Amino acid sequence: MMIKVEAIVREEVFEDVKEALNAIDVNGITVSQVMGCGAQRGYKKRVRGTEVDVMMQPKIKFEIVVSSETIDAIQKAAFTGEVGDGKIFSYEIRTATKIRTRESGADALN
Numbered sequence: 001m002m003i004k005v006e007a008i009v010r011e012e013v014f015e016d017v018k019e020a021l022n023a024i025d026v027n028g029i030t031v032s033q034v035m036g037c038g039a040q041r042g043y044k045k046r047v048r049g050t051e052v053d054v055m056m057q058p059k060i061k062f063e064i065v066v067s068s069e070t071i072d073a074i075q076k077a078a079f080t081g082e083v084g085d086g087k088i089f090s091y092e093i094r095t096a097t098k099i100r101t102r103e104s105g106a107d108a109l110n
Contacts (some may be wrong), residue, residue: 001092002065002066002096002105002106002109003061003069003090003092003093004064004065004091004092004093005062005065005070005071005088005090006061006088006090007062007087007088008034008036008062008086008087008088009059009060009061009062009074009078009085009086010078010086011033011059013034013077013078013080014031014060017062017077017078019077020074020076021074022064024070024073026064026070028065028109029064030064031062032061033058033061034058034060035056035057035058035059036056037055037056038084039084048083057084060068062074065093065109067096069090071084071088075088096108
């Protein structure tokens with residue numbers, strides 16, 4: 001079974017998650033800088049003497065498609081125990097096709 005994993009994590013754990021994925025031989029990682037908020041609901045900041053609510057926090061989003069689950073590796077690498085550690089979502093993928101070689105299924109992931 002192929003699984004798409006989307007993990008939204010703190011910026012400061014980017015290298016830890018990347019190394020954890022590399023250690024379990026995950027290839028084909030897409031990384032995006034994103035903004036979002038969860039339970040922490042942002043924070044207050046002073047800008048030019050005025051207090052401003054900053055709702056959106058900078059985060060890193062990893063997107064990978066794997067033939068076996070890698071959620072445990074991501075969770076261990078991204079865990080700080082603090083509010084705002086992020087979320088991991090997984091989806092079952094019906095098919096994948098490598099454009100260059102036309103390989104499909106799990107063969108397309110390598």
